[in-house]
Amino acid sequence: MAMIVSDPHSVDQDEVVTVNTNGKSEIPDIVIGRLPIYLRTLELLNREGREVTSSQELGERLGISSAQIRKDLSHFGEFGKQGTGYNVPYLCEQLAKILKVDHVWPIVLVGAGYLGHALANYSGFENRGFTIAAVFDSDPQKLNTKVGTARVQPMEAMPETIREMGCQIATIAVPVHAAQNVADRLIEAGIKSILCYAPITLHTPKHIRVEYIDPVIHFQHMTFYLNR
Amino acid sequence: MAMIVSDPHSVDQDEVVTVNTNGKSEIPDIVIGRLPIYLRTLELLNREGREVTSSQELGERLGISSAQIRKDLSHFGEFGKQGTGYNVPYLCEQLAKILKVDHVWPIVLVGAGYLGHALANYSGFENRGFTIAAVFDSDPQKLNTKVGTARVQPMEAMPETIREMGCQIATIAVPVHAAQNVADRLIEAGIKSILCYAPITLHTPKHIRVEYIDPVIHFQHMTFYLNR
DNA sequence: CCTTGTGAATATGTTCACAGCA
DNA sequence: TGCTGTGAACATATTCACAAGG
Numbered sequence: 202m203a204m205i206v207s208d209p210h211s212v213d214q215d216e217v218v219t220v221n222t223n224g225k226s227e228i229p230d231i232v233i234g235r236l237p238i239y240l241r242t243l244e245l246l247n248r249e250g251r252e253v254t255s256s257q258e259l260g261e262r263l264g265i266s267s268a269q270i271r272k273d274l275s276h277f278g279e280f281g282k283q284g285t286g287y288n289v290p291y292l293c294e295q296l297a298k299i300l301k302v303d304h305v306w307p308i309v310l311v312g313a314g315y316l317g318h319a320l321a322n323y324s325g326f327e328n329r330g331f332t333i334a335a336v337f338d339s340d341p342q343k344l345n346t347k348v349g350t351a352r353v354q355p356m357e358a359m360p361e362t363i364r365e366m367g368c369q370i371a372t373i374a375v376p377v378h379a380a381q382n383v384a385d386r387l388i389e390a391g392i393k394s395i396l397c398y399a400p401i402t403l404h405t406p407k408h409i410r411v412e413y414i415d416p417v418i419h420f421q422h423m424t425f426y427l428n429r
Numbered sequence: 430m431a432m433i434v435s436d437p438h439s440v441d442q443d444e445v446v447t448v449n450t451n452g453k454s455e456i457p458d459i460v461i462g463r464l465p466i467y468l469r470t471l472e473l474l475n476r477e478g479r480e481v482t483s484s485q486e487l488g489e490r491l492g493i494s495s496a497q498i499r500k501d502l503s504h505f506g507e508f509g510k511q512g513t514g515y516n517v518p519y520l521c522e523q524l525a526k527i528l529k530v531d532h533v534w535p536i537v538l539v540g541a542g543y544l545g546h547a548l549a550n551y552s553g554f555e556n557r558g559f560t561i562a563a564v565f566d567s568d569p570q571k572l573n574t575k576v577g578t579a580r581v582q583p584m585e586a587m588p589e590t591i592r593e594m595g596c597q598i599a600t601i602a603v604p605v606h607a608a609q610n611v612a613d614r615l616i617e618a619g620i621k622s623i624l625c626y627a628p629i630t631l632h633t634p635k636h637i638r639v640e641y642i643d644p645v646i647h648f649q650h651m652t653f654y655l656n657r
Numbered sequence: 658c659c660t661t662g663t664g665a666a667t668a669t670g671t672t673c674a675c676a677g678c679a
Numbered sequence: 680t681g682c683t684g685t686g687a688a689c690a691t692a693t694t695c696a697c698a699a700g701g
Contacts, residue, residue, distance in 0.1 A: 229669075229670075231669090231670075232670095233650060233653050233654075234646075234650055236649070236650075236653070237645065237646040237649035237650060238630070238646065240649070241628055241629075241630075241643075241645075241646070242630060245629070255681090255682065255683090256682080256683075257682085262630060262632075263630050264630065266671075266672065267682095268671075268672055268673070268674095268685095269670090269671065269672080271682095271683065271684060271685085272670095272671080272672090272684080272685075274683095274684090275683090275684055275685070279683080279684070280683095281682075281683050281684080282678090282679065282682080282683075283677070283678045283679055283681080283682050283683045283684085284678070284679040284680075284681045284682050284683080285679065285681080285682070285683090286681090286682065286683080287683090299653070300649045300650075300652055300653050301652040301653065301655065301657075302649055302652055306648070306652060306655075308648070314547075315543075315546055315547035315550045315551070316547040316551075318543055318547070319542075319543035319544040319546070319547040320644070322543045323543070323544075325605070325628060325645065326645065329628075329645045329649070330645075330648070330649065330652065331645065331648050367657075369655050369657075370648060370651055370652075370655075372644070377553070393655060394651035394652075394654070394655065396644060396647050396648065396651075400469055400553060400557075401469075401473070402466070402469075402470060402490060402491050402492065404490075410651055410654060412647040412650065412651065414642055414644060414647070415469075416548070416600070416624060416642060417465065417469075417553065417554065417557045417558070417559065418462075418465040418466065418469070419624050419640040419642070420534070420536070420558070420559050420598060420624065421464070421465035421468070421528045421530055421557070421558065422461060422462055422464075422465060422528075422640065423598055423622035423624075423638055423640065424528055424529040424530055424534060424558065424598075425461050425464070425527070425528050425529065426461075426622070426638060427529065427534075427597050427598075427621060427622065429529075429595075429597075457691075457692075459691085459692075460692095483659090483660065483661090484660075484661075485660080494693075494694065495660090496663095496693075496694055496695075496696095497692090497693065497694080499660090499661065499662060499663085500662080500663075500692095500693080500694090502661095502662090503661090503662055503663070507661080507662070508661095509660075509661050509662080510660080510661075510700085510701065511659080511660050511661045511662085511699070511700045511701055512658080512659045512660050512661080512700070512701040513659080513660070513661090513701070514659090514660065514661080515661090
């Protein structure tokens, strides 16, 4: 398979993942979706001081087959050594680079309710590549109050702040009735990816990536398999 | 396909989804996972006062093909009318029954930090089949303080409270270093399904269903497709 | 007409199993 | 020996396309 990141034994290069003639990445999205999980576990192993690991050990930790892990990684290069396995810090570094979290991305948060506060005060973002850089809310009462380390700005300030900070990612943590309007305004302001906590499917242009978090979806999935 | 819920024109029956000889549901898990999304959208349509809808309309709202929706629903029965589509309140009712959210499930919450408060104060659970019935935290400072409508109990009270309330579902909203221990204790106390907000893959027996919410996983998925 | 429900065809994803190298 | 990387085999999921019913 073509080496599309960097050779395990060469120095860093700024190569980029190959993209086919359709402009679409040739790597299945479902594979990309597992990479952050691998990275999360590898960084845990790293903190535990482990120098090397194997696809088998990783698989056991994750409840995934070792073959799947090897094939997923093989899309991006050859990171392991036969007979030995993978060097943990090295693989962390490579995955961080592939996912582009070798630097910190500023994120816009809309909604300064309980959920907004929980997100803004969460300490787990920084060392995984993200920081809440700006917070917006339409409630004048909340204006200028502190949420995490940021201060609440009015919705009207969104376009300018987003452009100044170069934010491409936003999180929507507003009530469901306001979510579509917020999304429209974020996209208008230049946001490219949205993580939506409101329980609604947003209507957005095809070039905007939207992902969703809704605990009720998970709970309802669970109850199907429960009795009573 | 066999009718496994109830005929659209008969009165309610308490039939249950068929299960094959392996003890596993013959319906793909990925299909079950989409049902809550269909239900969420149908209830929105219902609130808008729509009487009927079609697989095509639903598909457009959800960004899913109409064929997929029809095939998914066909696993459970025949809910539509040719030439007309689906009766919205009726399909809501049927999906709620299939997912067993035609009544309210009590959920245990562990962790009374910012996230715990956000969950406990979220008003969107009740009318979708869930309620936060008990809250636990290991911090003695938080003991007996109010979180949503519940009061924080000590971890030691978990087994008794869970058994008394008949809780089968728990949410873990504690720091990552405490999550595995909390999971062990919940399972010990009889919990069957866990929604874990801590960024770690839990080690649990095979008969326990665990799902995860970690915003960073979504953000890292997004950054793969972004530039810079 | 319009829309469902569904086999058949296609597309996608996962696992197997082994050559090859440390 | 122990482990990776990978074609080939298999398994699963999605879409097509159409008969049949209102």
